[in-house]
Amino acid sequence: MSNRRVGVYVDSMNIMRCGGYGMRYEVIRRFVARDGDEVMRLNAYVAIDEERAISDPNYKTTLNFILTLRDLGFKAIEKPIRWYTDESGRTYGKANLDMEMGLDIVSQSDRLDMIYLFTGDGDFCSVVTMAQNKGCRVELVAFANVSARLRREVDLFVPGYLVPGLLPTTPPFAGAPPWGEVGSRVRGVCTKYFQDRSYGFFRFMHSFGKVWVTDTRLEESPYTSVFFMEKDLPAGVNPEYLPSRDYIFEFTLTEGEKGFVAADIDLVYKY
Numbered sequence: 001m002s003n004r005r006v007g008v009y010v011d012s013m014n015i016m017r018c019g020g021y022g023m024r025y026e027v028i029r030r031f032v033a034r035d036g037d038e039v040m041r042l043n044a045y046v047a048i049d050e051e052r053a054i055s056d057p058n059y060k061t062t063l064n065f066i067l068t069l070r071d072l073g074f075k076a077i078e079k080p081i082r083w084y085t086d087e088s089g090r091t092y093g094k095a096n097l098d099m100e101m102g103l104d105i106v107s108q109s110d111r112l113d114m115i116y117l118f119t120g121d122g123d124f125c126s127v128v129t130m131a132q133n134k135g136c137r138v139e140l141v142a143f144a145n146v147s148a149r150l151r152r153e154v155d156l157f158v159p160g161y162l163v164p165g166l167l168p169t170t171p172p173f174a175g176a177p178p179w180g181e182v183g184s185r186v187r188g189v190c191t192k193y194f195q196d197r198s199y200g201f202f203r204f205m206h207s208f209g210k211v212w213v214t215d216t217r218l219e220e221s222p223y224t225s226v227f228f229m230e231k232d233l234p235a236g237v238n239p240e241y242l243p244s245r246d247y248i249f250e251f252t253l254t255e256g257e258k259g260f261v262a263a264d265i266d267l268v269y270k271y
Helices: 012-017 025-032 050-055 057-071 097-111 122-133 148-153
Strands: 005-011 038-048 075-080 082-085 091-094 114-118 137-142 156-159 185-194 199-205 223-229 244-255 260-270
Touching: 005 012, 005 025, 005 097, 012 038, 025 038, 025 114, 038 057, 038 097, 057 075, 075 097, 097 114, 097 122, 114 122, 122 137, 122 148, 137 148, 185 223, 223 244
Parallel strands: 005 038, 005 114, 038 075, 114 137, 137 156, 223 260
Antiparallel strands: 082 091, 185 199, 185 244, 199 223, 244 260
């Protein structure tokens, strides 16, 4: 069991806009504490349009979201949106959440061993470096439009699409088998492809565990291999670029003679 002190910082607005709409916050807590780590900070940063909250009944969804975060043990840091007009007459809103989140990470990192950053915003690169220089390991979880520089700066990047249950698969339906069971929809990356034989293998995360143990033959690995045929790849995917960790696939697990076989393969995202 680990006794590392963990801090989680979620840029909720960035995640929501960049592929993570519908992210399950309760899964975050289970994922970051998978090694028995002690979760010291669970911070989620949310922009609030105070005027809209008064005038728009539909905006209650956002307010309910904040209450849900608190029910799950997150500290919801709210910042009001300030509205400005530029020289061309265009009105835009700004909440300065990045600054608030960055200051919290830097000031709190002295008492943490591990930081999980949920954002794709490259403005946090310098914050990551400062936390690392204080002795913190920084891991990044994000979905779409992730800064390439941010991915290089962190100690580990885990695409949020690949974390079991973090983002519902499409389309979600009642009675669907749990992630990782025959008939379920899961997401993974292509780790092996044989051009001359027109087949390959996806790898998906079947459980929370040591995410760095990527060899699916090892018992302690949280990953499983899935066979696929080139003919079953979705249109627009050039097999010449496989294998690649930059393509995120979603597929249905079917049972073959020697293990899982992928069916109904879709391309979810390309980094």
